Amino acid sequence: MLMDHLREYNLKELERNRQYRVLGRTGGSVDPLSLFWTGSALELNLRATELWVTLESSYMVFENWIDVMVNGALIQRFMVPKGRSEICLFRGMDRNQTRNVRIVRDTQAMHLDPRNSLSICSLITDGVFEDVPEPAMKLEFIGDSLTSGEGLTGASDYMEWNPGCFSAVHTYAYLTSAILGAEYSVLSQSGWGTCYSYEGVRKDAMPLYYDQVCGVLRGDRNRQKGAFDEWDFENWRPDAVIVSLGTNDEMAINTVADCTVREFEDAAYRFLVKLRQRNPGSFLLWCYGMLGHDLEEPLKRAFERFRKETGDADNDLMILDSTSDEELGSRDHPGRRAHMRAARKLAKRIADALWEPENEDVLDEVRT
Secondary structure, eight states: OOOTTOEEEOGGGSOBTTTEEEESOOOSOBTTEEOOSTTOEEEEEEEOSOEEEEEEEEOSSSOOEEEEEETTEEEEEEEOOSEEEEEEEEOSOOTTSEEEEEEEEOSOOOTTOTTOEEEEEEEEESSEEEOOOOOSOEEEEEESHHHHTBTSSSOTTOOOOSGGGBOSTTSHHHHHHHHHTOEEEEEEOTTOBSSOOTTOOTTOBGGGGTTBSSTTOOSHHHHHTTTTSBOOTTTOOOSEEEEEOOHHHHHHHHHOTTOOHHHHHHHHHHHHHHHHHHOTTOEEEEEEOTTOOTTHHHHHHHHHHHHHHHOOOSEEEEEOOOOOGGGBOSTTOBOHHHHHHHHHHHHHHHHHHHSOGGGHHHHHHHHO
């Protein structure tokens, strides 16, 4: 029941990109706001003692999880019940302080569950919405389980594959964005690759779905929410596109007879071409190596071909350090230390590429 001192707001009542910001690709409607991808979020600046959110969650097998971030700190992480729920995010706070709040989808787009969906329906508060500050830059991340945050929750012996093993806010993508003060968008699927899944399935390749809002999903529910619509690249222009793919291609090439290095190399080249066509002004950065380096040379050749045939110089390939046994999280995936190390390296490279010399003081802070 809505208490007398609280008021319910539909997002249509608020001004987008001033009183709230949407992080991640979503459909055209904010009534409700669908969160499709890992790390998709609603960001607010709010002066209030109390804040609730109305969520609508659906799933058949894989439940949804949410992270609540306040001033950059994780204050809640929880499994969202099925159906429509009113959930308190904080109470008893000082109404004279403005707080940055992010309501973050913690789990990746669940392509194996056609009934999986998560939406923000309304906000309930006694507070005042204030302007959300402009980001320093916009970053898009494309990847696999590393980008989805698989293995970032749970002890090292937690080996079950379920939504509980994911964390969106401890990934290298989220941390890189936080270091740089960037708005971000993430597209990622565990087990998928540049041209093969880890099992050698060719349709489970991220480049095939890049032109859609969230084409990896299934089902009429997601179709109605706009997941399969064409993405409007003019509407959101990233300053940098960061790709982290190759680990699952590497596994497929090593275990499936008809998966080849040459096919992977060609697919990487074609994806670079597509990324440049869709993002003509963006810095393209491919990072690889947290779980193996077997495809380092094919990636180098793909970049050399791309540069030679297109004359494009606004790109780079970054080889990341392998994750040591001591740095593993759950499910034999990189843990938080490994993700933070990768984030610092990526933040430095992106800052060097995008910031002008007058930002040298900021660059020095990122480097250290």
